[in-house]
Amino acid sequence: MDWMKILSAVALGLMLIALIPRAKDAVSATPKGSAGDWQAAVLPVLAVVVFVVFLVSMA
């Protein structure tokens, strides 16, 4: 199934190319977040990590 790997790689490469200008725009247009803002975002994501570890231990 090498052609599938190549096709997947081409699709990912195209996605990467398409995303680069959008990422550049996002970086320049993004407002700065305060330490409190980041804390409010990181904590729920950490909770997700803990939840996934819990699911892995259950499976």
Add this chain to the structure above:
Amino acid sequence: MPINVLTARDASAAVTTNKLIRNTYTLLAMTLLFSAVTGAISMALNVGHGLSLGASLLALGLIWFALPRTANSAAGIGVVFAITGLLGFGLGPLLNAYLKLPNGPQLVMTALGGTGVIFLGLSGYALATKRDFSFMGGFLFVGMLVVLGASLLNIFLAVPAMTLAISAGVIMLMSGFILFDTGRLVNGGETNYVLATVSLYLSIFNIFINLLQILGLTSRDD
């Protein structure tokens, strides 16, 4: 009088936001149901990996070319159903492969339930706090570039530890995108429910696939 005017404007904005959120979640629920149906059809037909990849690439093409042109019209809803239907259809072979494992049905149900809990938890958190998560935009898009680059490399390297790390990274990134997208809905950063639905759907879709991958990899190691 100015206070009354301000209050009326606030109330009008709140009604608009509530309508946007309601429309987004209704369309999201319908598209998730639709992709479950197309996924079930794909599983029943025992579709091959080639057709599955083709469906996913077609969905990607619709996201890139058709969605931006139709998002502000009624045709946008049809495009959203086409995208989610194709992505659901593309899941068939993956789900069939997992269901053949000894604990496959349990893994799939755990991934499905886990994805639901993660989405509802994060979206509920963003809705309840009404916080603006737009400051995460740059970080999330750069993170996506890193993950895509690593995935591209891992297609050829096929290192299980890297697969696991990429899946963990995608779940964290998509969790961030759920906060970001829901925050944009609440704070007026996104006013189009068709685009909001596709963004949230893609986060849910990616969390499900990568959670299933993590559960499958760690389960096989036992």
